[in-house]
Amino acid sequence: MRIEEFHVEGxxxxxxxxMTDVPSGLSIVLGxxxxxxxxxxxxxxxxxxxxxxxxxxxxxxPLNGGRKGGRVVLENEKGERIIVERFEGKGxxxxxxxxxxxxxxxxxxxxxxxxxxxxxxxxxxxxxxxxELQSFESLDTDKVRDAIYSAGIGIxxxxxxxxxxxxxxxxxxxxxxxxxxxxxxxxLNRLEDHGRRWN
Amino acid sequence: xxxxADFLGDVLALIDGIRQSPEEMAALRGELTDLFEHARAGKFxxxxxxxxxxxxxxxxxxxxxxxxxxxDD
Numbered sequence: 001m002r003i004e005e006f007h008v009e010g011x012x013x014x015x016x017x018x019m020t021d022v023p024s025g026l027s028i029v030l031g032x033x034x035x036x037x038x039x040x041x042x043x044x045x046x047x048x049x050x051x052x053x054x055x056x057x058x059x060x061x062p063l064n065g066g067r068k069g070g071r072v073v074l075e076n077e078k079g080e081r082i083i084v085e086r087f088e089g090k091g092x093x094x095x096x097x098x099x100x101x102x103x104x105x106x107x108x109x110x111x112x113x114x115x116x117x118x119x120x121x122x123x124x125x126x127x128x129x130x131x132e133l134q135s136f137e138s139l140d141t142d143k144v145r146d147a148i149y150s151a152g153i154g155i156x157x158x159x160x161x162x163x164x165x166x167x168x169x170x171x172x173x174x175x176x177x178x179x180x181x182x183x184x185x186x187x188l189n190r191l192e193d194h195g196r197r198w199n
Numbered sequence: 200x201x202x203x204a205d206f207l208g209d210v211l212a213l214i215d216g217i218r219q220s221p222e223e224m225a226a227l228r229g230e231l232t233d234l235f236e237h238a239r240a241g242k243f244x245x246x247x248x249x250x251x252x253x254x255x256x257x258x259x260x261x262x263x264x265x266x267x268x269x270x271d272d
Binding site: 051160163166167170175177184187192 | 208231234237239240243262263266267
């Protein structure tokens, strides 16, 4: 699924900003400081996953007019269009999803479309800011690998690190060179005991 | 699942690659030397045959898949 089109009605400094035919593959948004690049990033995050339920009014108020919110048009793997609209309102802002067959749904229909993706996953993997990227650099290789691979699993709830840790635990329960408690080490001790008795 | 474009699909494809590659099978056998060539344990153990090694791979594959899928609804 990819973003094909968007319309910002009002969000922070952005008002009545649209783009259609966003090309597939990599798109780079260039702009001076304070041009609204991070605001656009937050716009996508907010439309897809909701505005903060609390202090919603203080979150990117529409400085240049318009109703806070807008529309994101997604294209699924079949090339069909899905229109996602969210505007400021109750809770995280009411969401309207227009499916390829023209039927409309709310949050539940959208959650079904995006499967296991969550706001956190989207924020950490697809939409991180410069400061978050800098903090990412401080993670060690295993954590980076874990974060990237976990995003690609799309199933289950364990991270790769947890799976590796569990496999290592199961291995160490069987045999550890120089160990005494694992099952095979205990069998080895008993075998050697018996051997000594028979000799 | 085996052909899926996700991490589990990659794991299963990688394990299939090990089954079909004599070099990978030899490398796997090397990973087991800690046990089968252990100064004390090695005296009581027979190095695994090719079929036994394949059975171990099947078991490892099931364990990996189970752990990766655990918690999936």
